[in-house]
Amino acid sequence: MTDTQVGIIGAGPAGLLLSYLLRLEGIDAVVLEARSREYVEKRVRAGVCEQPTVELLREIGVGSRLAVEGLPHHGLSLRFDGADHRIALTELTGSSITVYGQQEIVKDLIAAHVDKGMPIEFDVSDVELHGLRTESPWITYRDAAGTARELRCAVIAGCDGFHGVSRPSIPDGELTVFDHEYPFAWLGVLARTPPSHEELIYTRHDRGFALHSMRSPEITRLYLQVDPAERIEDWSDDRIWSELQLRLETKEGFTLHEGPVLEKGITPMRSFVVEPMQYGRLFLAGDAAHIVPPTGAKGMNLAVADVRNLSRALTALLRHKDGELAASYSDRCLRRVWRAEHFSWYMTSMLHRDPNADEFQNRLQLSQLRYTASSSAAATSLAENYVGLPYE
Incomplete structure (x- = not known):
C-alpha cells in the first residue's frame, strides 16, 4: 500500500513541473522541499526560456503570467572587437527565446499546486531514500515541525539539484561521472x-x-x-x-x-553529467543529474525536458504497467543533455578569456x-x- 504514487524530492522547476504534469495524467505525487516557500520563490537563477519550454508551460495552463510579463527576444548580440554583431534568432530559426526568471516559473507552479490542493511540504529535513531497487521504495524525513515521517511510493524522482540527497543515495560504482571544472x-x-x-x-x-x-x-x-x-x-x-x-x-x-x-x-x-540518470525506482532530473555552464542558457531548460520525458515514462509505468519508457528514460534524456553540454562548452570557450x-x-x-x-x-x-x- 503506497502513501502516494510518486515521491518528488525538490520544489524547483523540475520537481514542481513533474508533479503538475503527473497530476494532469491522474497520477498522485508529493513534493518534499528542504527550503521554505519564501526561499524558493525568491531564489534567483536562470532567466532564459527556450521556445519549447515556453510552449510546454502554455500548453499545460501555467503560462498566463509568462505570456504577459515575459520578454520575448528575437536576437542576441555577440560583442567583440568593440562592436555588436547581432544573431537574428527568429529570422534564422523561426523561433525565439523569452526572458522570464526561474523564480517566476516556480511561483506560477506553486500557485497552481495550491489552487488544485496538491501537496508540497516545505522546510523538511533529514531526508533519506530507501528500497530503491524494490517496487515500493520509501522516503523518511522530518517535517517542518520536526516530526519524523515516512512516505511510501512506487517511484522516487530526485529533482533536488547538484547538492541534494538523491544522487548520493545511489550506491558507489553504479554511476559514471563526467566532471569538468x-x-x-x-x-x-x-x-x-x-x-x-x-x-x-x-x-x-x-x-x-x-x-x-x-x-x-x-x-x-x-x-x-x-x-x-x-x-x-x-x-x-x-x-x-x-x-x-x-x-x-x-x-x-x-x-x-x-x-x-x-x-x-x-x-x-563546471560541466557535470552522470550516467545513467536512474537507479532502480529512483529517477534523477535536472541539476541532480547534470550541470552546464550558464553561458548557453540551458540549465533550467534541460530540467524541463527531463521531466517532460519522465512524466511520460511514469504515466506509462504507473497507469498502463508499461515499463519500456521508464527503462529508456536515461538514454532519451542524455541525447539532449550531451548536445546541451557541447553547446554550453562551445559558447563558454568562444567567449571567455x-x-x-x-x-x-x-x-x-x-x-x-x-x-x-x-x-x-x-x-x-x-x-x-x-x-x-x-x-x-
Whole structure:
C-alpha cells in the first residue's frame, strides 16, 4: 500500500513541473522541499526560456503570467572587437527565446499546486531514500515541525539539484561521472535599473567575458568573468560597475545604466553529467543529474525536458504497467543533455578569456567569433541551439 504514487524530492522547476504534469495524467505525487516557500520563490537563477519550454508551460495552463510579463527576444548580440554583431534568432530559426526568471516559473507552479490542493511540504529535513531497487521504495524525513515521517511510493524522482540527497543515495560504482571544472567563475549582479540594451549581449573582452541580461523592464542582470578564488567582499558596487563599463563599451559608444545592486555573488563554472540518470525506482532530473555552464542558457531548460520525458515514462509505468519508457528514460534524456553540454562548452570557450591560453589560442577564439558573426551557416547553428531544439 503506497502513501502516494510518486515521491518528488525538490520544489524547483523540475520537481514542481513533474508533479503538475503527473497530476494532469491522474497520477498522485508529493513534493518534499528542504527550503521554505519564501526561499524558493525568491531564489534567483536562470532567466532564459527556450521556445519549447515556453510552449510546454502554455500548453499545460501555467503560462498566463509568462505570456504577459515575459520578454520575448528575437536576437542576441555577440560583442567583440568593440562592436555588436547581432544573431537574428527568429529570422534564422523561426523561433525565439523569452526572458522570464526561474523564480517566476516556480511561483506560477506553486500557485497552481495550491489552487488544485496538491501537496508540497516545505522546510523538511533529514531526508533519506530507501528500497530503491524494490517496487515500493520509501522516503523518511522530518517535517517542518520536526516530526519524523515516512512516505511510501512506487517511484522516487530526485529533482533536488547538484547538492541534494538523491544522487548520493545511489550506491558507489553504479554511476559514471563526467566532471569538468573551468578556470574561471561568474560574478553575478542583480540591479534595479532598466536594461541598457533590448537584447542580451554576450561580450568577449581582453579583460574577460561580460554578459548584459535582464529580468524585467526595471531589473537588469549582469555578469563578469572573474577568477574562482575571488572573494565577493573584494568587489564593491563601484568596482563592479567600473569593470562592467570597461568590458561592455563599444567604439561607437555604449551607455550602461547603473543603479542600486540588489544582489551579488560569485559562482564557479563546471560541466557535470552522470550516467545513467536512474537507479532502480529512483529517477534523477535536472541539476541532480547534470550541470552546464550558464553561458548557453540551458540549465533550467534541460530540467524541463527531463521531466517532460519522465512524466511520460511514469504515466506509462504507473497507469498502463508499461515499463519500456521508464527503462529508456536515461538514454532519451542524455541525447539532449550531451548536445546541451557541447553547446554550453562551445559558447563558454568562444567567449571567455582562458587564463592559461597563449596568444595563438586567443587569436583562434577571435577567429571563431568573427566567423560565427559573418557566416549564415554558423549563426544558424548557434541560433537553433540557443532557442531550443525540438523535443522530438
